Every structure is written in C-alpha cells, then in structure tokens.
Amino acid sequence: MADKGAYILLSLYESLYFSKYNRKPRINKYKEKWGMQDVIDSVGFERAKEILEYYFNTGKVGHQLQFFYYNFDRMDDMMNQLEQDRENRARLIEQTKRLVQGEE
DSSP: OTHHHHHHHHHHHHHHHHHHHSSOOOOOHHHHHHHHHHHHHHHOHHHHHHHHHHHTTSSOSSOOHHHHHHHHHHHHHHHHHHHHHHHHHHHHHHHHHHHHHHHO
16 A cells, blocks of 8 residues: 555645645546655655645746755755754844853
8 A cells, every 4th residue: 555655645646736726636546656666665755745845835837746855954954054054043042142141
C-alpha cells in the first residue's frame, strides 16, 4: 500500500490547485502516482506534503505537476534556507536585546 501516500498527495495537489485556480487539474492519478512516490521516497511523506503546500505559495504560474517533480528538491533546499534564516534572525534579535539591556 505504498501507493496510498502518493494518492493522498495527488488529492492534496488537486485540492490546492482547485483553491488557487477555481478548476480541477487534468491529471491521471494512476500515471502520476509514480512521480509522487519518487518524491515521497526522496524526502518522506510529511516533508513532501510541506513542499507541495509551499509550492502553491510560490509565484509560479500554472503550478504544473511535472514542474513540482523536477524541482521539489530545490524547493526543499529553499525551505531549509528560509528556516535557517529565521533561526539566525531570532538569535541575532535575542543577542541584540541582551546587549542593549546590559548597557543600560
């Protein structure tokens, strides 16, 4: 039943696509499950879900499934970089607060 996760993500893709474009995408779930399964095998189900949701928050027009398959690893890297940046900024803000409080 490894296909179950792929079908769940394909259904999520359809839902996100419909929310964005107000129409259902034309996909063959049986054919597309292989590409989605490759994504799951590479990054895991939960991370694949996060990347798919992130994909629909990008400025990409059309949100084609093939583009997602070919670029999910780049989106994963970008998400990791954004998270590291958030952590670094939070750390710098905390250090700045401590410095300012120490000077007063």
